[in-house]
Amino acid sequence: MAITDTYNRDANQIPITGLDLITSKAITYAAATTGAVGATDLFTITGTVALRIFAICDTSLTGAGATLEVGIAGATNGLIAQTTGTDIDAGMVWIDATPATIQALPALSILDDKTIIQTIGTNPVTAGVINYYCC
Numbered sequence: 001m002a003i004t005d006t007y008n009r010d011a012n013q014i015p016i017t018g019l020d021l022i023t024s025k026a027i028t029y030a031a032a033t034t035g036a037v038g039a040t041d042l043f044t045i046t047g048t049v050a051l052r053i054f055a056i057c058d059t060s061l062t063g064a065g066a067t068l069e070v071g072i073a074g075a076t077n078g079l080i081a082q083t084t085g086t087d088i089d090a091g092m093v094w095i096d097a098t099p100a101t102i103q104a105l106p107a108l109s110i111l112d113d114k115t116i117i118q119t120i121g122t123n124p125v126t127a128g129v130i131n132y133y134c135c
Helices: none
Strands: 021-027 038-044 048-051 053-062 066-073 073-083 107-114 115-121 129-134
Touching: 021 038, 053 066, 053 073, 066 129, 073 115
Parallel strands: none
Antiparallel strands: 021 129, 038 115, 048 107, 053 129, 066 073, 066 115
């Protein structure tokens, strides 16, 4: 039988067929630094890539009036819609404007030579921890 599919392989030459190609970035928020209003680089995409991005909140976010979104320059909410920071609580999955404890995987997005950014708008995020995943 001929193999008709192409797979990335791990160090042992075993095909990687699921969400095994995951990179992550954790952010611990503090108002004057990592929680300050503005953009933060999350992941750098080299070449053309089909990907999914989601976040898991480890520690509830705080910061009155703080908003967060994920995207690229010129489309800062293109991957995860703007969300009020205090709506992102520990144990929640964040893929859209309404974080929840259970979410379906988001749709694939296609990017070419872009940097995925998180943008904090309006007011700082004063505390909390989010782990971002790109697969």
